[in-house]
Amino acid sequence: MGDKRHIYTNKEPKRIQKRKNLKAVKIARYVIVGLAVAFALFPIVWTVLTSVKFPSDILHSPPIWLPKELTFAHYIGVQELNGYKSFKDSLIIAGLSTACVVVIGSLAAYSITRWKTGGKSFPFGLLTLRVLPPIAVVFPVFLFFKELRIIDTYLAIILMHLVFNLPFTVWMMRGFFREIPQEAQESARIDGCSEVGVFWRVVLPLAAPGLIVTAMFCFIFSWQEYPYALILARRRVIPLSVFLPSLFGQQMIMWGEVGAISTISMLPLFALGILARKYFVRGLTMGTVK
Amino acid sequence: MIRLKSKKTLPLLFVLPTMGILSFVTIFPFIYAFVLSFFQWDYQIMGRPFIGIQNYLNVFQDGRYFSALGTTVIILSAALGLEFMLGLALALIFVEEFKGRNAALVMVVLPVMMLPIVVGYTWKLLWNDQYGPINHILTGLLGKEINILWLAKTPTAFISIIVTDLWEWTPFIFLILLAGLTSLSPEIYEAAAIDGASPWARFRSITLPLMRPVIGVALLFRGLESFKIFDIIVALTQGAPGTSTETISLYLYRIGFQYFRMGYASAANIVLLVAVGCFLVVAVRLLRIERGG
Amino acid sequence: MSYENTLLVIKGASRSFGQVVAVKNFSLQVKDGEFVCLLGPSGCGKTTLLRIIAGFETLDSGDVLMNGESIIDLPPYRRTMNMVFQSYALFPHMSVFENIAFSQFLKKKPKEEVARKVRKMLQLVQLEGFETRGPNQLSGGQCQRVALARALINEPKVLLLDEPLGALDLKIRKQMQIELKNIQEKLRITFIYVTHDQEEALVMSDRIVLMNEGEIMQVGTPKRIYNHPNSKFSAMFVGENNLLKGTVVKVNSDCLVISVDGLELFANRTINVKTGDPVTLAIRPEKLRITGELEGKSFGNQIRGKMVDAVFFGSVVKYYLRISENITMVAEDRITDESNARSIKIGDGVTLAFTRESLNVFPE
Numbered sequence: 001m002g003d004k005r006h007i008y009t010n011k012e013p014k015r016i017q018k019r020k021n022l023k024a025v026k027i028a029r030y031v032i033v034g035l036a037v038a039f040a041l042f043p044i045v046w047t048v049l050t051s052v053k054f055p056s057d058i059l060h061s062p063p064i065w066l067p068k069e070l071t072f073a074h075y076i077g078v079q080e081l082n083g084y085k086s087f088k089d090s091l092i093i094a095g096l097s098t099a100c101v102v103v104i105g106s107l108a109a110y111s112i113t114r115w116k117t118g119g120k121s122f123p124f125g126l127l128t129l130r131v132l133p134p135i136a137v138v139f140p141v142f143l144f145f146k147e148l149r150i151i152d153t154y155l156a157i158i159l160m161h162l163v164f165n166l167p168f169t170v171w172m173m174r175g176f177f178r179e180i181p182q183e184a185q186e187s188a189r190i191d192g193c194s195e196v197g198v199f200w201r202v203v204l205p206l207a208a209p210g211l212i213v214t215a216m217f218c219f220i221f222s223w224q225e226y227p228y229a230l231i232l233a234r235r236r237v238i239p240l241s242v243f244l245p246s247l248f249g250q251q252m253i254m255w256g257e258v259g260a261i262s263t264i265s266m267l268p269l270f271a272l273g274i275l276a277r278k279y280f281v282r283g284l285t286m287g288t289v290k
Numbered sequence: 291m292i293r294l295k296s297k298k299t300l301p302l303l304f305v306l307p308t309m310g311i312l313s314f315v316t317i318f319p320f321i322y323a324f325v326l327s328f329f330q331w332d333y334q335i336m337g338r339p340f341i342g343i344q345n346y347l348n349v350f351q352d353g354r355y356f357s358a359l360g361t362t363v364i365i366l367s368a369a370l371g372l373e374f375m376l377g378l379a380l381a382l383i384f385v386e387e388f389k390g391r392n393a394a395l396v397m398v399v400l401p402v403m404m405l406p407i408v409v410g411y412t413w414k415l416l417w418n419d420q421y422g423p424i425n426h427i428l429t430g431l432l433g434k435e436i437n438i439l440w441l442a443k444t445p446t447a448f449i450s451i452i453v454t455d456l457w458e459w460t461p462f463i464f465l466i467l468l469a470g471l472t473s474l475s476p477e478i479y480e481a482a483a484i485d486g487a488s489p490w491a492r493f494r495s496i497t498l499p500l501m502r503p504v505i506g507v508a509l510l511f512r513g514l515e516s517f518k519i520f521d522i523i524v525a526l527t528q529g530a531p532g533t534s535t536e537t538i539s540l541y542l543y544r545i546g547f548q549y550f551r552m553g554y555a556s557a558a559n560i561v562l563l564v565a566v567g568c569f570l571v572v573a574v575r576l577l578r579i580e581r582g583g
Numbered sequence: 584m585s586y587e588n589t590l591l592v593i594k595g596a597s598r599s600f601g602q603v604v605a606v607k608n609f610s611l612q613v614k615d616g617e618f619v620c621l622l623g624p625s626g627c628g629k630t631t632l633l634r635i636i637a638g639f640e641t642l643d644s645g646d647v648l649m650n651g652e653s654i655i656d657l658p659p660y661r662r663t664m665n666m667v668f669q670s671y672a673l674f675p676h677m678s679v680f681e682n683i684a685f686s687q688f689l690k691k692k693p694k695e696e697v698a699r700k701v702r703k704m705l706q707l708v709q710l711e712g713f714e715t716r717g718p719n720q721l722s723g724g725q726c727q728r729v730a731l732a733r734a735l736i737n738e739p740k741v742l743l744l745d746e747p748l749g750a751l752d753l754k755i756r757k758q759m760q761i762e763l764k765n766i767q768e769k770l771r772i773t774f775i776y777v778t779h780d781q782e783e784a785l786v787m788s789d790r791i792v793l794m795n796e797g798e799i800m801q802v803g804t805p806k807r808i809y810n811h812p813n814s815k816f817s818a819m820f821v822g823e824n825n826l827l828k829g830t831v832v833k834v835n836s837d838c839l840v841i842s843v844d845g846l847e848l849f850a851n852r853t854i855n856v857k858t859g860d861p862v863t864l865a866i867r868p869e870k871l872r873i874t875g876e877l878e879g880k881s882f883g884n885q886i887r888g889k890m891v892d893a894v895f896f897g898s899v900v901k902y903y904l905r906i907s908e909n910i911t912m913v914a915e916d917r918i919t920d921e922s923n924a925r926s927i928k929i930g931d932g933v934t935l936a937f938t939r940e941s942l943n944v945f946p947e
Binding site for chain 3: 475477478480481482483484485486491496499500
Binding site: 029030032033036037039040041043044047050059060061063065105108110111114115118124126129131132133134135137139140142143144159160163170195196220223224226227230240241244245248255258262265269270272273274277280 | 305
């Protein structure tokens with residue numbers, strides 16, 4: 001019994017020490033997470049702030065953290081620079097190219113999954129198309145499109161975005177189609193459904209969530225894309241990513257307008273990103289890691 | 291008979307649009323560019339004389355081409371290394387449950403959603419020596435006047451580019467690693483813990499080996515993306531000072547679309563595509579072996 | 584129970600997850616070298632309890648003592664216990680040898696000693712020659728043997744097993760049950776074994792702890808629990824039982840008379856009830872004897888019934904007998920010789936006979 005008491009007296013400090021350690025770990029974790037969040041948010045917040053600061057507050061040394069007065073003049077300035085037309089262009093390009101790519105890509109993905117069209121390495125071969133440097137890819141395309149006289153049209157940029165989103169779509173949809181049980185398709189066939197009917201009535205509805213997620217990502221990628229648009233856009237069609245650098249051509253940089261257009265460009269993506277949160281990793285890695 | 295025929299044609303019909311577009315926008319232009327790479331076609335010079343493989347020979351003697359490649363690799367490896375370490379550290383923190391985890395996760399991941407070109411300009415303002423908050427913050431932290439011309443000098447311009455890249459893409463690697471970590475069975479960790487493995491031992495002998503395929507995927511994907519780095523450079527430095535931060539994408543863009551040396555640009559592009567293609571084949575092999583084993 | 588060779592004591596352990604109470608004021612003493620099964624339906628808190636003992640879960644209140652000392656503040660690896668998981672939890676990137684040797688290398692034991700110990704363990708679980716294989720080259724049963732060897736190489740005082748045979752198919756499971764029991768008897772290590780399979784618990788354990796909704800329902804030897812369930816839950820969960828609802832009509836000095844749907848049955852007076860109390864009766868199918876005629880007095884209960892169905896199960900036949908308007912009972916008969924198989928046909932009238940002891944009574 002004496003032994004036991006000895007052990008117990010020894011134990012109390014240890015228990016307290018352990019709690020303290022746990023607490024320290026907890027605090028350290030919150031500090032790190034806090035720093036990471038601050039680091040991630042700061043530039044975004046700064047951009048949004050810049051868009052509502054008066055020019056004199058933007059170009060102020062030392063920088064002003066919280067402006068006393070706010071202005072929305074830059075958002076009006078963007079209008080004068082035709083910035084909202086660029087927003088519309090981006091919407092048209094991202095929207096149309098997404099709609100096309102989802103239809104075309106799903107068909108191919110279905111053919112590849114159900115009938116193994118093109119063999120085993122075909123989908124992977126498609127995927128490699130995506131990782132090639134855009135500048136290297138777009139160069140011959142530019143020459144080709146020039147011959148076709150379609151530079152500076154929606155068609156040119158949509159086509160190009162279609163090309164770079166197609167491998168992604170095929171790869172993603174193939175993953176979603178593979179998850180649909182073969183039995184569902186076979187029982188539909190036995191019930192007298194045609195192959196096209198199986199695809200349209202059974203497979204597509206079942207893969208609808210995947211289809212929506214894939215479409216979201218295609219939209220995001222198209223919206224973000226810069227190098228292809230830079231080369232294929234001129235005067236008539238100017239998506240946001242190309243419009244923004246044009247604000248730097250003048251002698252004076254219009255930081256307020258830059259902030260405003262940046263803020264506007266982020267909004268649809270943040271909204272989509274939060275909606276597609278669950279599928280984020282799958283989209284980013286094309287399903288290689290779930 | 292008709293049924294039989296349709297059984298074979300339908301699969302092809304389904305892939306036809308994809309193949310059509312891909313070949314229309316990739317294969318034909320490539321053939322065109324390949325042909326072009328044997329001609330001298332500059333906007334300053336009349337005519338397009340056939341010069342054989344001269345363009346290719348010029349590429350291999352082009353110091354700027356290789357220095358741009360070198361710049362790309364330097365930025366790529368520094369950014370990738372840092373992004374991996376930061377991403378892994380964050381993933382190890384976020385794999386555990388804590389209050390406010392989901393909200394923090396969404397916020398940490400936001401940078402990935404931004405347009406890369408917007409990221410570039412956002413940071414251009416942050417790095418600004420007079421009006422940017424970075425010098426200001428450093429002054430406050432270090433207690434003495436800091437006035438660095440971040441984007442105007444060579445070493446600091448690299449630092450700026452790398453930090454900007456890191457800000458945008460660490461969340462990407464972080465998310466992949468986090469997905470990998472959460473897919474590991476907790477029971478394996480418990481089995482190791484009951485065997486007396488310390489957190490470090492668990493990390494080294496279980497987490498790392500089991501995460502190798504995931505880490506491989508993350509690094510490969512990010513590495514390939516990083517190799518294309520263009521948007522951030524255009525926004526931040528445009529290759530300045532001099533051509534010291536000029537990446538391969540930026541240089542290729544300039545040859546083709548600023549100097550209008552179409553024949554030479556075609557050759558330079560084909561060399562790069564072949565190089566990336568080779569790298570890809572090797573990388574995928576390695577990854578496959580890794581996964582198979 | 585004496586404290587003499589008590590190894591592990593759980594005192595008033597409670598644990599909730601939010602609104603869900605997983606373990607409620609649970610107390611148990613486990614003797615050194617004992618094979619204890621925690622048996623209960625899924626979600627009854629048995630796995631949580633096991634994880635509390637292992638140190639993977641914390642307690643809201645209560646204590647866990649080993650050799651008289653509280654261990655709740657010790658990390659899992661300092662509790663001289665080890666655990667076998669249902670999913671085996673083998674390290675997929677290590678060979679069988681490396682899996683088993685993992686803890687030994689962590690302790691920086693010399694190579695030859697480790698190799699010797701691993702060999703001994705492989706011998707114990709009958710996996711000699713499998714050293715270099717990877718876990719994905721093994722069958723489920725082999726994986727579980729490796730997991731067992733990995734847990735035992737530390738020479739734990741207590742081995743915790745969380746439904747270790749749950750993922751195996753029936754034949755291998757039966758074989759592993761016997762083997763596990765043999766290994767336990769050979770090493771004389773205390774086993775705490777979680778299962779939802781009552782048959783497994785009956786076959787293997789020295790003592791069964793029957794749990795439901797975080798609480799102990801009954802503790803006892805398999806024989807005791809099988810023959811004398813103390814509640815409707817025990818009677819339903821362990822083995823097959825005919826459950827009948829009745830009312831006490833008479834309380835004698837040693838026996839109860841209970842009315843079930845108009846029939847009068849006699850049972851030993853094992854519980855305190857008074858006339859008019861509703862009760863539940865349980866009787867095992869194999870305790871029912873079917874005869875054509877009335878038998879001697881020794882059976883105590885004899886009722887008439889009509890056979891409605893007979894189902895052949897190989898070594899036994901189950902008869903479904905209607906004894907009243909609403910009640911059908913199941914009787915089981917062992918076939919020892921095909922020639923003596925009964926010649927009762929469906930629709931025949933029969934007599935069911937059973938002793939007073941075999942009828943268990945619980946208050947409603």
